[in-house]
Amino acid sequence: MSRSAGHLIVDTLESAGIERVYAVPGESYLDVLDGLYDSSIDTVVCRQEGGAGFMALAESRLTGRPGVAMVTRGPGAANAMISIHTAWQDATAMVLFVGLVPLTDRSRESFQEFSLPEWFSSTAKRVITIDDEHRAGELTADALRIAAAGRPGPVVVGLPEDVLVRLTESPTPTLAEAAPPTPATAELESLIARIAAADRPAFVLGGDGWQSGCGAALAEFAASAGVPVYCDWRAYDAIPHSSPAWAGWLGYGRADAVAAGFAEADLLVFVGCTRSDVASDGYTIGFDAETVLVSLDPEAMQHAGRIDRHIAASPQSFTEALTRFDAAAARGGRTDERMRERAEVQSRFAAHRPDAEATGTAGAGVDLGVAFGILDERLGGEAILTYGAGNATIWGHRFIRHETPASLVGARNGAMGLAVPGAVAASLARPDRRAVAICGDGDFLMNGQEVATAFAHGAKPLIIVVDNGVYGTIVSHQENHYPGRPSGTRMVNPDFAAWMSAFDRSSSGAASASDPSSTDGGVASLTGHGERVETTEEFGPALDRALAADGPALIHVLIDPATMPPAANETA
CATH class of the missing domain: 3.40.50.1220 (TPP-binding domain)
Structure with a gap:
């Protein structure tokens, strides 16, 4: 059977059991997108390449299969780099496909050209470029196998634009699963x-x-x-x-x-x-x-x-x-x-308690010790929690129980911006589980655009945004090393709760059902639910309403900028 190399890549992913790819489209890999048109693989259209990469990482951590992301050359690959570094340091299996300039344009500083191996070789298990259309399936299978073998990690695969459209009769390879060794x-x-x-x-x-x-x-x-x-x-x-x-x-x-x-x-x-x-x-x-x-x-x-x-x-x-x-x-x-x-x-240490007095901010904003205790009680150890980076995550780590496996996705390398895309991917990969993103205001705005992806694909994450108007982790370091001299850490934020109301899928201009590239798949209309919480007493009722919402929900929690996580020596 003759088919294009791009279609063979899609057939190989499908044969390997890949259920979703997270993509920001680009003209450099149009033939792969065409192959996805009538594939069983769900194409999750993301809004920024860093978000797409983080979604693939979350999918891998929750399912045990390599997560797959697709981006275009140059600028797209640059945006995706953060997810590759995270997958490398976190030892998480992931495959990133990157569209490249045609072979005839290579090494001529053509539009958006860059060197794939020079960019990624220090933070990927393998960097592969498919220069031969007849090996497109073989190299795709190799990428999936290498990503999951030994110490898991990311593999980056380059897709030259002209190679993708060339025809081949190579068969779809079978990806053999290697059983891990059993100790003697x-x-x-x-x-x-x-x-x-x-x-x-x-x-x-x-x-x-x-x-x-x-x-x-x-x-x-x-x-x-x-x-x-x-x-x-x-x-x-x-x-x-x-x-x-x-x-x-x-x-x-x-x-x-x-x-x-x-x-x-x-x-x-x-x-x-x-x-x-x-x-x-x-x-x-x-x-x-x-x-x-x-x-x-x-x-x-x-x-x-x-x-x-x-x-x-x-x-x-x-x-x-x-x-x-x-x-x-x-x-x-x-x-x-x-x-x-x-x-x-x-x-x-994990016992629920007020912490306002311990942080010196009594009466200012929401007491996160109380709020996260309530959140833990409502979730009951069954939800999937996703985290980016920052002080705001510490209350979640301390007070929220985990009773089920595959219920935590966090950037172990300290990357900001994973919480929101991670929760969107969790909701898609495990629709039977509640997905909850815990993030600070700085973390949220690094990939908050992926809320739009949730509405487009029917994901229903709950997002908790802790807003103190500063980069809290850096402020804490500044207070230790340069007390009384805050510099470069202040932020101005929108009303996040009001922002959610803009994402009403029933009237947001979502792609029509006649356009299969929208990957709507019959998703029902969703309306965003937002709550702004300024006092501790408001949190519980707001959480209950957010949990009852039939769509993506967000609780905007305001705290005093001076609030820092409870002391590590506090155990009673």
């Missing part, structure tokens, strides 16, 4: 003996790969062995927080007492993550312990310090193998006392 019995017996011999062992779980719910089984094993379980930064949906082994998270905003417990461990078993900069408080704690690393990455990238044993396994294959053993064999002579102590520390 001897490896696990050795690990169990190490745990049994330790006085203060601890598991540290993180990274991607927990979508199956295997974290609950690992937490049950740990609890039976009397071992506390920590989670890495923004990976604390790996285990249910109701587990008696749950000891809290490491990284920004963690409790001082949680970090102290991690630092005191004499055996650390990292599963799916590493002893990184963030987890170790800037390479300062947790380095003296005997260390076992469970990872598919033979290079152990991002891991600092000793490794006494490296077990090649995924979180799921490791858990399935380990839990075949009797957890009692790993207990040794320990009681549950230390595990209970570690769990109680985190429980006190």
Whole structure:
């Protein structure tokens, strides 16, 4: 069968089980867009390339399949770079397709030309350019496989405009799924003996790969062995927080007492993550312990310090193998006392409480300690939370429980702007779950345009915008290093709640049903719901109305600029 290389790329993605691509259209890859016209793949038309990339990253983290984004050359690729850096440092599988100038125009500084490998080679697992139409399917399959193999990460694929329209009779390749290795019995017996011999062992779980719910089984094993379980930064949906082994998270905003417990461990078993900069408080704690690393990455990238044993396994294959053993064999002579102590520390830290007096802003704006306690009660540990970066996220991390896997998408590299597109993608990928974006005013306006994508495609995220009129994280650093000299951190914001009312899909000029490129697919009309909350008492009723809204909703929460997250040593 003869078809264009662009259509073969789409057929390969479809064969590999890709359900959505997140795209900002460009004339450089028109033939791929044409292939998507009658494909089963849903083309999610985004409003900026950074948002498209973040949506693909969120899709990957929630589903376990590589997320796919498509952008055009030059300026489009530049905008998408932030998502590639995030996927690289976060170790998340993603494939970015980038339209390129025709081969005949290459190296002539033609319109929007740039060097794909020189831009992306330092932050991608592989950079591929499809210069041969007959290999278009093969290289697309390679990109998906490489993105998911070993330490997951982004792969960038260049699509020269003229190659895409060339015809080929190459068949659609089959993407073979490689099963992760299962640890040998001897490896696990050795690990169990190490745990049994330790006085203060601890598991540290993180990274991607927990979508199956295997974290609950690992937490049950740990609890039976009397071992506390920590989670890495923004990976604390790996285990249910109701587990008696749950000891809290490491990284920004963690409790001082949680970090102290991690630092005191004499055996650390990292599963799916590493002893990184963030987890170790800037390479300062947790380095003296005997260390076992469970990872598919033979290079152990991002891991600092000793490794006494490296077990090649995924979180799921490791858990399935380990839990075949009797957890009692790993207990040794320990009681549950230390595990209970570690769990109680985190429980006190996460307990709902007012925090206005602790931040010195009593009576000014909304008390976020109360507000996020209410949000946690309403969500019940079942929602998908998405985060960008900034101080505003710390209340969510501290007070909102996670009881189900694949319920947290946050930029572990600290990138701003992920919360809104992440929540849109979460709502599309998991329409059966509530998707909630937690962001500050600065974070929201970095990719708030993707609210329009939600309306266009029927996504229904809830967005919480915490507005203090400043870049709060930077202000906190300035107060530490340059007290009384604020510089470059003030912002002026719109009324975000009023802004939502502009997105009434029934009258917003959405593309007609006769235009298939709109990808409407029969989506019903949606009306935006916005609430502006200026006092603590207003938050609960506003949240209830937002949760009841049949469409995208936003709560604009005003706080005093001086409000900072509650102290890390506050556990009672």
